[in-house]
Amino acid sequence: DQQVKQNSPSLSVQEGRISILNCDYTNSMFDYFLWYKKYPAEGPTFLISISSIKDKNEDGRFTVFLNKSAKHLSLHIVPSQPGDSAVYFCAASFNTDKLIFGTGTRLQVFP
């Protein structure tokens, strides 16, 4: 039972443009959502999070949007840079419990 889904395994974006990564979840009890970035052979690095009481959170080039009615969140990266090329995981939790992760989206930013 995949409670957190990232349906796009890969995304390719030109440098300077916007990258939009999507994530869907099935458990309406989730109340905290996070995005992580992962380079090969390294552990995931925390990027940004959002509580279910908000619908948007921004940190520099990264913005996370939450649509609770659609059980959907997205990560926007503007402008995209070559160093952003990595695998991005969304994760969700309920009541400060463990995180449940999606399967990841590989982002490639080309010049």
Add this chain to the structure above:
Amino acid sequence: DTGVSQNPRHKITKRGQNVTFRCDPISEHNRLYWYRQTLGQGPEFLTYFQNEAQLEKSRLLSDRFSAERPKGSFSTLEIQRTEQGDSAMYLCASSVSTPVGNTIYFGEGSWLTVV
């Protein structure tokens, strides 16, 4: 470096051998997690501790796997009688439990290859 530390970073072992991974969490983080990641998948939850108490174990954690966190500091994950299917990256993470949300911080992982 005050991040989560894991060792060894890489381990190659023969099938049937036992292996142990160690994790040192961020200082003063009271929660410690173990996850496993295989190619093309996201991190899968294995178990977590709050201080020295093991609060939850995934059904993925067979009886060949055991984790400990003595004195609520570092943790070890032992895999007995390793199988080829155990080959994966084992990730440790830690956090401070808060009433709002639980951001966990990962170490760099320990790669296990069972041959």
